[in-house]
Amino acid sequence: MPIVRDELDPKISMWYFLAHSLRFWREKEGLSLTQCGQVIGVARSTVSNMEAGRRRPQDDHMRLLDQRYQTGVIFQMLLWFARMAHDPDWGRQIAKYEEQSHLIKLYHGQVIPIALQTDDYTWACVRAGTPKDFEASMARRVARKQYFLGRMEDFEVWALLDESVLARVVGGPQVMRAQLEHLLKLSELPQFSLRVVPFSAGAHLGVDGSLQLLSLDSRDVAYSGAQNGGRLIETPGEVRELSVKFDRIGSKAASEDASRELIKQYLERYT
Known part of the structure; x- marks a missing residue:
């Protein structure tokens, strides 16, 4: 059986909100981790780590997702706000x-x-x-x-x-x-x-x-x-x-x- 990861609480920080959004939109579009990785040019494990908050996405990743999901600049702006905001989880x-x-x-x-x-x-x-x-x-x-x-x-x-x-x-x-x-x-x-x-x-x-x-x-x-x-x-x-x-x-x-x-x-x- 596939491993089901618990979703991150998007209220904790902007980074968690971004990670939550990555998973929400991928599943909404019916893409697997592998297929999403092909869209942004990374491995399946990298997508998984991004959605789990263990790895930070980069500008080109968000640009490609906005193009694939036809979301304008939403993901690019989410990344910008995450970088600019105070992160309560910064210590970890x-x-x-x-x-x-x-x-x-x-x-x-x-x-x-x-x-x-x-x-x-x-x-x-x-x-x-x-x-x-x-x-x-x-x-x-x-x-x-x-x-x-x-x-x-x-x-x-x-x-x-x-x-x-x-x-x-x-x-x-x-x-x-x-x-x-x-x-x-x-x-x-x-x-x-x-x-x-x-x-x-x-x-x-x-x-x-x-x-x-x-x-x-x-x-x-x-x-x-x-x-x-x-x-x-x-x-x-x-x-x-x-x-x-x-x-x-x-x-x-x-x-x-x-x-x-x-x-x-x-x-x-x-x-």
Whole structure:
């Protein structure tokens, strides 16, 4: 008997609504997965993964479906809105991309990135937030952090931090001391580059919010942070724009050696 997949809830995100629509229209037109794949030039399994939300479709796929279904630009616009909208499920998707990446670039200007935090620092951040379940939120962050650190031999990390991250006391002096010692240890790893944008650099593009760039084998993706969430970005043009922004922020940063010295200066303040 054929395997019947549960339909995705289209109310969860625009990506789920798009995946739901792909399956609805294919079945409405009486096409099999294989036949649909022939329309857009991909394998049966690829269509299945798109409809299950495991793989993101591309512009040419949506254009060909609009032609086949005579839907104008509906599928092309659904893809556009999915890319532009905040995705509540972004954390799960970006974690998948992190598994495939060989280079991760991070910029944070408010707090230490989760992947680089000590557990005490993470707990202080969790308690400062408003989750319904502090323990569950903490468990999710620690699990992601442990996985990230466990794979650090498999990829490079380029991290840019604003000096305000060092100056902001999260969890008290003792927590900050341990956190800065942790950063210094990470900065000694050959695959890890840590640079700080000092206050003396003045205004820079990083004041708009955090960002993350992931280099995969075939393409790059990005994440732009914002209040109440952020946006996972897969459009090549937007990803390039964020890559340029990261480089421009980096042009304001101190060297790796000077950044370590700056971290040590703050470490003395917390001792």
